[in-house]
Amino acid sequence: MSAVPVTTKKDWSSDQEVRWCPGCGDYSILTAMQLLMPELEVRREDTVFISGIGCAARFPYYMNTYGMHSIHGRSPAIATGLAMARPDLDVWVVGGDGDMLSIGGNHLIHALRRNINLTILLFNNQIYGLTKGQYSPTSEVGKVTKSTPMGSIDQPFNPISVALGAEATFVARTHDMDRGHMQEMFRRAHDHQGSAIVEVFQNCNVFNDGAFNAITKKDARDAMLINLTHGEPVRFGVDGERGVMIVDGTAKIVDVAEVGIDALHVHDETAPDPSVAFAISRLADDRESPTPVGVLRSVQRREYGESVSSQIAAAQDTKGPGDLHGLLRSLPTWDVS
Amino acid sequence: MTDTVDRADEVREVERIIIRFAGDSGDGMQLTGDRFTSASALFGNDLATLPEFPAEIRAPAGTLAGVSAFQVHISDHDITTPGDAPNVLVAMNPAALKADLHTLESGGTVIINSDAFEERNLAKAGYEHNPLEDNTLDGYTVITAPMTSLTKEACKDLGVKPRDAERSKNFFALGLVSWLYSRPEEPTMLWIQEKFKGRDLVIAANEAAYRAGNAFGETAELSASRMTVRPAQLPAGTYTNINGNTALSWGLIAASQQAGLPLFLGSYPITPASDILHELSKHKNFGVRTFQAEDEIAAVGSALGASYGGHIGITTTSGPGVALKGETLGLAVSLELPLVVIDIQRGGPSTGLPTKTEAADLMMAMYGRHGEAPMPIVAASSPADCFDAAIEAVRIALEYRTPVMLLSDGYLANGTEPWKLPDIDSLPSIDIEFASELNGVDSEGREVYWPYVRNDDLARPWAIPGTEALMHRIGGIEKQDGTGNISYDPANHEFMVRLREERILKIADKLPPLEVMGDDDADILVVGWGSTWGAITSAVGRLRSGGTKVASVHLRHLYPFAPNLGELLQRFDHVVVPEMNLGQLTKLLRAEFLVDAKAISKVSGQPFTAAELVTKIQEVAR
Ligand code: SF4
Numbered sequence: 032m033s034a035v036p037v038t039t040k041k042d043w044s045s046d047q048e049v050r051w052c053p054g055c056g057d058y059s060i061l062t063a064m065q066l067l068m069p070e071l072e073v074r075r076e077d078t079v080f081i082s083g084i085g086c087a088a089r090f091p092y093y094m095n096t097y098g099m100h101s102i103h104g105r106s107p108a109i110a111t112g113l114a115m116a117r118p119d120l121d122v123w124v125v126g127g128d129g130d131m132l133s134i135g136g137n138h139l140i141h142a143l144r145r146n147i148n149l150t151i152l153l154f155n156n157q158i159y160g161l162t163k164g165q166y167s168p169t170s171e172v173g174k175v176t177k178s179t180p181m182g183s184i185d186q187p188f189n190p191i192s193v194a195l196g197a198e199a200t201f202v203a204r205t206h207d208m209d210r211g212h213m214q215e216m217f218r219r220a221h222d223h224q225g226s227a228i229v230e231v232f233q234n235c236n237v238f239n240d241g242a243f244n245a246i247t248k249k250d251a252r253d254a255m256l257i258n259l260t261h262g263e264p265v266r267f268g269v270d271g272e273r274g275v276m277i278v279d280g281t282a283k284i285v286d287v288a289e290v291g292i293d294a295l296h297v298h299d300e301t302a303p304d305p306s307v308a309f310a311i312s313r314l315a316d317d318r319e320s321p322t323p324v325g326v327l328r329s330v331q332r333r334e335y336g337e338s339v340s341s342q343i344a345a346a347q348d349t350k351g352p353g354d355l356h357g358l359l360r361s362l363p364t365w366d367v368s
Numbered sequence: 369m370t371d372t373v374d375r376a377d378e379v380r381e382v383e384r385i386i387i388r389f390a391g392d393s394g395d396g397m398q399l400t401g402d403r404f405t406s407a408s409a410l411f412g413n414d415l416a417t418l419p420e421f422p423a424e425i426r427a428p429a430g431t432l433a434g435v436s437a438f439q440v441h442i443s444d445h446d447i448t449t450p451g452d453a454p455n456v457l458v459a460m461n462p463a464a465l466k467a468d469l470h471t472l473e474s475g476g477t478v479i480i481n482s483d484a485f486e487e488r489n490l491a492k493a494g495y496e497h498n499p500l501e502d503n504t505l506d507g508y509t510v511i512t513a514p515m516t517s518l519t520k521e522a523c524k525d526l527g528v529k530p531r532d533a534e535r536s537k538n539f540f541a542l543g544l545v546s547w548l549y550s551r552p553e554e555p556t557m558l559w560i561q562e563k564f565k566g567r568d569l570v571i572a573a574n575e576a577a578y579r580a581g582n583a584f585g586e587t588a589e590l591s592a593s594r595m596t597v598r599p600a601q602l603p604a605g606t607y608t609n610i611n612g613n614t615a616l617s618w619g620l621i622a623a624s625q626q627a628g629l630p631l632f633l634g635s636y637p638i639t640p641a642s643d644i645l646h647e648l649s650k651h652k653n654f655g656v657r658t659f660q661a662e663d664e665i666a667a668v669g670s671a672l673g674a675s676y677g678g679h680i681g682i683t684t685t686s687g688p689g690v691a692l693k694g695e696t697l698g699l700a701v702s703l704e705l706p707l708v709v710i711d712i713q714r715g716g717p718s719t720g721l722p723t724k725t726e727a728a729d730l731m732m733a734m735y736g737r738h739g740e741a742p743m744p745i746v747a748a749s750s751p752a753d754c755f756d757a758a759i760e761a762v763r764i765a766l767e768y769r770t771p772v773m774l775l776s777d778g779y780l781a782n783g784t785e786p787w788k789l790p791d792i793d794s795l796p797s798i799d800i801e802f803a804s805e806l807n808g809v810d811s812e813g814r815e816v817y818w819p820y821v822r823n824d825d826l827a828r829p830w831a832i833p834g835t836e837a838l839m840h841r842i843g844g845i846e847k848q849d850g851t852g853n854i855s856y857d858p859a860n861h862e863f864m865v866r867l868r869e870e871r872i873l874k875i876a877d878k879l880p881p882l883e884v885m886g887d888d889d890a891d892i893l894v895v896g897w898g899s900t901w902g903a904i905t906s907a908v909g910r911l912r913s914g915g916t917k918v919a920s921v922h923l924r925h926l927y928p929f930a931p932n933l934g935e936l937l938q939r940f941d942h943v944v945v946p947e948m949n950l951g952q953l954t955k956l957l958r959a960e961f962l963v964d965a966k967a968i969s970k971v972s973g974q975p976f977t978a979a980e981l982v983t984k985i986q987e988v989a990r
Pocket residue numbers: 050051052054055056057086087156160161234235236237238
């Protein structure tokens with residue numbers, strides 16, 4: 032194999048006109064991705080983006096790679112078949128909160144538990160955009176939308192908790208206002224062997240504008256984003272004055288001055304048991320409280336496609352390559368002359 | 369047992385025998401029937417089988433709901449059905465007798481495990497009086513054997529616990545029936561040793577039970593009932609006894625070899641299709657990937673994903689599963705990618721009769737999708753034919769880049785027949801090439817790859833991920849022909865809808881013309897599809913030998929139809945269509961060809977018998 036050719040953002044951009052609403056958070060995610068791809072040392076022809084339905088799902092059209100814009104919710108299933116058949120490919124899955132957590136929730140959790148080599152980007156804008164503004168499975172209780180004129184009565188999913196509950200081996204969160212952080216999360220997810228999911232807080236400026244303002248605006252971030260760094264005490268705040276402790280299995284926000292730095296939880300993304308990561312994911316029930324971002328979990332477990340391939344190899348080792356003539360004679364036979 | 373074979377002069381020769389083994393689901397009747405069948409196959413008879421089991425894994429023991437039966441028809445000549453009325457009924461308990469006695473021919477033979485005819489079992493079966501003691505069995509030849517106690521007795525000195533010994537009573541029945549109908553003992557003994565390897569007590573008990581059954585026949589002076597069926601004169605070749613699901617699985621593997629592409633099966637367990645998943649899972653050394661998905665939708669989705677990657681994507685299911693896959697099939701139609709959907713039809717709607725056969729998914733195969741979403745439909749006609757039908761479905765899917773529906777049913781899936789093994793060099797070739805070149809020029813004069821440029825068959829190129837320079841995007845949104853770019857243009861949509869229809873209809877151009885069987889100058893044409901082939905063939909044969917002129921034609925392709933079907937239908941005054949539904953093909957024929965086709969319907973969960981068809985066809989002839 033020759034060396035991977037040097038590329039630029041332009042090489043990774045398709046000739047299709049981008050059709051999201053002006054100001055949509057999806058633009059910054061797309062730019063982050065197109066800028067990142069040349070750095071990943073992969074070939075465009077070996078890269079596939081698969082999506083379902085929704086605003087986010089238009090993503091593959093704009094990447095100059097192989098791509099499939101499929102049907103609502105089914106992208107993890109379609110991508111699973113592709114990744115099983117073609118472990119040589121880099122398969123990305125892109126979708127929104129309605130696509131992946133509502134109609135496609137089942138496929139998402141099963142893809143995650145199997146640990147198939149997919150990099151899943153979940154653009155969470157807490158609303159249905161393409162169908163013009165109904166509440167989604169991540170919308171907060173009380174949300175007034177076209178389909179909930181008296182306020183939503185549904186308990187929302189926390190996508191990170193769902194992913195950890197499904198024992199995903201790589202779980203991260205980022206947001207559309209910070210290109211560097213997005214790229215770091217995308218890169219790590221891509222490099223991970225197995226199913227990796229990144230939740231991206233994404234602003235839908237038409238139907239749910241400012242949903243994440245309280246935590247992602249530049250001047251709010253220090254106080255409201257709990258940046259998780261492997262091996263470091265979990266600390267945040269303008270002067271790092273706040274931190275996270277794990278008390279009886281529950282994550283609690285504390286004043287560092289009060290508890291002392293040694294009492295803070297030291298983030299371990301490689302912990303085999305997902306319980307502590309889950310506890311951390313529960314820190315923010317709404318988008319107005321300090322919210323953890325970064326890699327919550329990154330553990331090694333056998334990748335599904337590898338298991339598939341090794342069973343095939345083992346079968347060929349013990350039985351020899353397939354012999355059709357022999358197969359047809361594998362039940363008792365008799366001759367008529 | 370050699371001494372009994374020496375007394376072959378006592379054995380009456382008959383052309384054919386139909387035996388029905390019936391008992392509680394826990395009695396092992398499927399296995400008994402299967403062993404009897406295998407021994408008969410190796411003996412050289414032609415045969416056809418009909419296993420029938422309850423939907424419940426363990427229905428309450430002794431009840432009518434728990435009766436499991438296996439019918440086998442063995443013959444010294446070519447046969448195509450498991451027979452009309454059985455000549456022999458083996459009833460292991462009162463429920464089996466109650467459930468199946470009515471199927472027996474009048475004057476037939478009943479073989480009964482008398483140990484099971486005690487008060488509790490009689491009550492569970494709903495008998496007020498013991499049928500062995502009243503006139504229920506008048507007019508039948510009745511052979512009673514205390515099978516349970518004789519089996520226990522035979523196992524007494526082997527160190528087998530009485531409870532375990534009791535489980536071998538089906539081998540007693542097999543031994544007795546094998547003696548009565550002169551089946552060789554050796555294949556069964558070898559099978560027992562192989563199957564229960566390492567479990568010496570089980571082997572000993574089963575062998576002892578078989579021999580005790582055999583000995584019972586001799587000592588009870590049943591010689592008058594002995595019969596044999598000579599080997600059939602089948603065309604020369606190597607044969608195996610095969611059921612439809614196994615043949616279908618092997619056909620898929622063969623197609624994968626012929627095309628030189630790996631097979632990917634995405635499937636979710638469902639009766640009666642699961643055995644294809646089981647079978648293909650055993651053959652990973654052929655490079656077969658099997659994926660037990662989280663649901664029917666993921667099963668078809670994964671198969672489509674694999675097809676996108678250049679594998680042969682297959683999904684297997686039954687009717688309810690096809691309903692769930694519908695949306696993905698619409699996508700597959702729009703993407704124009706190969707995919708084979710295999711529907712092993714069963715009684716519906718809903719859970720319906722999951723273990724019984726029906727062929728009522730034809731309209732769903734034809735129209736069960738949103739929008740205009742044509743899919744070719746291929747149907748298998750006999751257990752062994754599932755092999756060829758599978759190859760044909762894969763061929764069409766690959767060559768025309770389209771999802772294909774392959775219809776089988778519960779009867780074909782589980783029924784068996786001897787199959788003359790094909791010469792693998794004579795299997796149809798499937799030549800597929802992936803796209804490797806740019807094929808268009810954009811508005812700025814650059815060479816580009818367009819995914820929806822078409823060949824003479826109107827199939828688009830198949831460029832798989834990993835192919836340098838051919839990166840492109842496809843999706844379910846309407847696209848412009850040629851470039852594949854998203855297009856909401858009204859004229860383009862009209863063009864594409866018509867094009868998708870046309871390209872599937874065009875498949876017919878290369879299909880072989882249908883051949884009429886029987887009398888070309890008959891007034892009546894019997895049109896069949898699917899598993900009715902056996903009963904139709906047998907019925908038409910009987911009618912013709914009785915002097916009635918009749919012709920028949922059997923459809924492999926339900927969509928598009930073979931090119932000469934319309935012309936052929938016009939040639940006959942009467943067109944009758946036996947179907948295990950309420951007339952679905954009949955409606956299609958009437959709509960397509962304006963002929964007065966009439967349905968002969970059966971929806972009881974059981975296949976047609978030839979006798980039923982003879983009567984129905986005669987009614988038309990009159
Ligand atoms: S509706 Fe919202 S999410 Fe969709 S493109 Fe417009 S701004 Fe973006």
